[in-house]
Amino acid sequence: MTIRRMDNVGIVVDDLDAAVAFFTELGMELEGRMPIEESWAGNVVGLDDMRSEIAMMRIPDAPGRIELAKYHRPTAITPEPEFAPANTLGLHRVMFAVDDLQSTLARLRPHCAELVGEVTRYEDSYLLCYLRGPSGIILALAEQLN
Known part of the structure; x- marks a missing residue:
């Protein structure tokens, strides 16, 4: 199977x-x-x-x-703490590859998106970030640089 x-x-x-x-x-x-x-x-x-x-x-x-x-x-349960850090056990985030990370962040900010940390460059390969959206959803965004 x-x-x-x-x-x-x-x-x-x-x-x-x-x-x-x-x-x-x-x-x-x-x-x-x-x-x-x-x-x-x-x-x-x-x-x-x-x-x-x-x-x-x-x-x-x-x-x-x-x-x-x-x-x-039944009503949804809010986890403790409400905004769990990155090392919390369980399903944590969904990652999306995007063409332009800064442009994507600019479009999402009016929809309650906030950076969890900062936009970081990984070598000459990627720009990466975590952001928190509605209901505390965490997304990771990655822009390939080369």
Whole structure:
């Protein structure tokens, strides 16, 4: 048995509209949006009486999707600490390769994006940064220099 592909990365958010706007500004497209509240979904994720809404975002003309989920019932839990540092165990960030890191940051700042550290050059190969967006989502951005 082999893995055929990675289908998507799921991210729980507190404001679905803000998260969709953020990832749209990054360059992703909204593939679809729908409520999820049947018992089968609660059985999959292990939550009783679950009601949520998801938005599937995709990278145009390339593989890669993000499933944004807003939980209406039960209410989403805020992690401790709310803005965990980079060495926190568990799923931490999603990295995107971009053509122009500074331009991408400028477009995302009006959508609540803040640098976690600073934009850093790795040798003559990459500009890299971590940024925090809506709902504390952490993205890494990488611009290849050569």
